[in-house]
Amino acid sequence: MSTQLPFPVYLPNCQIINCQSLEKGYVLTAYSINNRAYCLLCQQVSNRSNGFYYRKPTDLPISDRSVQLKLRLRRFLCLNPACPRRTFSQPCPDWLPAYARHTSRLTQAQRNVAMMLDGKAGSRLLAHLHMPTSHDTLLRLIRKWQPTASPIPHALGVDDWAIRKAKTYGTILVDLERHQPSDLLEGRTAEGLRTGYKCILT
Ligand SMILES: [Zn+2]
Known part of the structure; x- marks a missing residue:
């Protein structure tokens, strides 16, 4: 109709x-x-x-x-x-990358959810929000994400996220003032966090 x-x-x-x-x-x-x-x-x-x-x-x-x-x-x-x-x-x-099946703004919304939750929980929530996508696609979106240049954050939140549950984990740094991801780090060790934190400050 x-x-x-x-x-x-x-x-x-x-x-x-x-x-x-x-x-x-x-x-x-x-x-x-x-x-x-x-x-x-x-x-x-x-x-x-x-x-x-x-x-x-x-x-x-x-x-x-x-x-x-x-x-x-x-x-x-x-x-x-x-x-x-x-x-x-x-x-x-501009809002539709070549060969993409989703508009940029839909991809951005899905990536934001994935970064705040993780692949599986994000996939379940997005289905309820009428933006369904698979757990694997969300992990790909997180891996492809490139942080944009932004002011040095004054308050950082730190959390881990499962790249492969029970096998491979990464660390996400969140700018708590801007409520957006600041960086993604390999692994979830204290040493990796120290190194990543120094990179943000330089
Ligand atoms: Zn020509």
């Missing part, structure tokens, strides 16, 4: 044109409002469309319903006659 959006949804640089309400959740159809792009090979700008392709990532849930996007992107003709590339794909918007 198609319906008008009964709520605002923020999708930068995109226009939502349809909302389907299905048993599983919402399907939002949208297109990119950028009508030109640069050839990935020769960097020539093009506005000559040569068809479309679709990406179907999962986004943050709305209320208690899951959300799948159906995002239409263009294929462009390269206007440079010397370029060996005849067509190229419009890049995804």
Whole structure:
């Protein structure tokens, strides 16, 4: 069943044109409002469309319903006659990494839960929050996480987390003022914590 959006949804640089309400959740159809792009090979700008392709990532849930996007992107003709590339794909918007099945904001929300709990507990909670993902995926998200440069924290919380339960553990440092992870350390020994703590201070 198609319906008008009964709520605002923020999708930068995109226009939502349809909302389907299905048993599983919402399907939002949208297109990119950028009508030109640069050839990935020769960097020539093009506005000559040569068809479309679709990406179907999962986004943050709305209320208690899951959300799948159906995002239409263009294929462009390269206007440079010397370029060996005849067509190229419009890049995804910033909020959707190439080849990702989830939007960046959904991945961030899942990673935050995983870091505050652990893989298994995080997976159970996320299922209740309509952002289901597996225990293994959460561990991958934690391992891939790169701390961003931020001021030296004044108050640190320390906890361990199971990379493989009863076998391999890591240590998570949490900035208690900003309520966000500050760093991840290998192992959970006092020596490892001392070394990691010195790195944060330098
Ligand atoms: Zn080109």
